[in-house]
């Protein structure tokens with residue numbers, strides 16, 4: 001089967017300049033599209049600030065949530081204290097038992113998938129995997145995932161057009177009520193018990209942490225998982241190579257994060273008038289850090305539009321860069337490595353039955369990012385059918 | 389096969405004999421504190437930062453471009469800094485001593 005290269009929508013723009021002048025929500029945005037330009041800006045919080053509630057995501061999110069997200073939407077020095085409070089949870093994926101638990105979950109989902117003629121990966125595989133895995137990260141009962149599964153691919157902007165933002169805020173608020181009356185060892189109880197510079201967190205801050213844990217940790221994982229299936233179906237040689245050499249699972253996972261770049265871009269606000277590579281950005285206006293564009297910069301990556309599972313070095317910035325770099329990366333890595341591992345062990349072929357790509361249609365570009373729907377047939381690598 | 393010693397921030401020395409692979413792989417396989425190797429060795433995370441003892445700098449050699457770019461953007465790096473995942477422990481490096489940099 002021909003290996004279909006992805007088309008990087010920022011290629012032309014990046015050849016001309018590291019910054020693309022575009023617009024979102026009817027406002028000008030200076031979008032950084034070169035690897036070096038994005039990296040450097042991500043570390044310069046004085047010039048490019050995250051102290052901008054609702055505005056770090058693009059489009060802006062006043063319409064879908066009522067709380068500032070922590071630690072995303074604050075700058076150093078307070079950022080470090082906000083971040084410290086949640087780090088122990090985000091380090092849980094480094095424990096071997098956690099890795100095992102994720103692998104068992106993936107195996108269970110694949111066993112179930114193999115019983116069907118075909119499976120719709122987004123809703124029948126990726127969403128349950130993401131939601132159940134998140135209960136491990138947040139140390140919640142696995143049964144809670146049943147509620148989270150009903151929120152769709154993106155809590156705020158599912159394709160149905162209905163935002164689950166208000167429902168989610170009411171739900172997390174009730175979790176904090178419960179944690180206050182009967183604290184346990186979960187993420188929500190930890191926030192209730194936490195001390196920020198000696199004081200308890202306000203309920204609004206707690207809600208801000210919960211908000212990004214659910215919203216930020218959701219479509220990113222779902223899109224990575226669906227893209228992994230799509231790529232392996234298009235490029236069967238990749239699955240075969242990983243099976244022959246399991247060391248490739250690690251490099252292939254990093255390549256997946258680069259190639260999928262599930263978070264296209266995020267914003268920073270300029271507190272004062274700033275010249276950004278020759279583009280004038282007035283105080284209060286936005287600069288976009290385009291991680292996806294940076295990850296296809298051919299001054300850093302050879303043949304960036306090819307998915308090369310043995311790519312090394314691979315200094316992608318799919319998880320951001322600098323102090324805000326993604327704390328969920330360890331969890332995401334355990335999931336994707338576990339998925340590749342179990343696919344090599346259990347599946348001999350993935351064939352696409354039907355697909356509907358998700359396209360980000362913006363003023364100056366269209367970017368294909370993952371799938372609304374991806375139905376595949378999976379073939380078991382066990383030579384004879386299971387005869388239990 | 390060679391011997392390498394990691395000196396962690398509290399002064400603990402962890403020596404591993406008959407080691408091979410990259411410094412990151414050796415450190416993570418032997419539970420050396422503060423070397424995480426999050427990205428598995430592709431220059432995408434900087435959680436394997438070490439400082440080479442001056443007497444070994446010549447033999448270990450300099451970082452390639454992708455690695456140097458990462459180091460240039462990390463806090464607390466200097467001319468002794470390398471990413472552990474990019475340094476293979478060869479026989480010439482038998483006896484190497486490196487300082488671990490906190491995460």
Ligand code: HEM
Nearest residue numbers: 071072213216217220221262263318319320324326328332
């Ligand atoms: C493949 C999966 C993921 C990708 C590609 C991704 C991407 C990113 C990026 C690019 C940032 C940087 C934000 C910035 O610089 O403004 C970030 C931050 C963050 N991510 Fe992720 N993420 C993923 C998974 C997760 C998961 C599973 C969680 C939690 C459950 C999570 C929670 C967060 C949080 C809390 C921050 C803010 C960190 C801070 O500001 O210090 N992410 N993520």
Ligand code: FES
Nearest residue numbers: 425429433434473
């Ligand atoms: S292990 Fe990630 S950069 Fe070395």
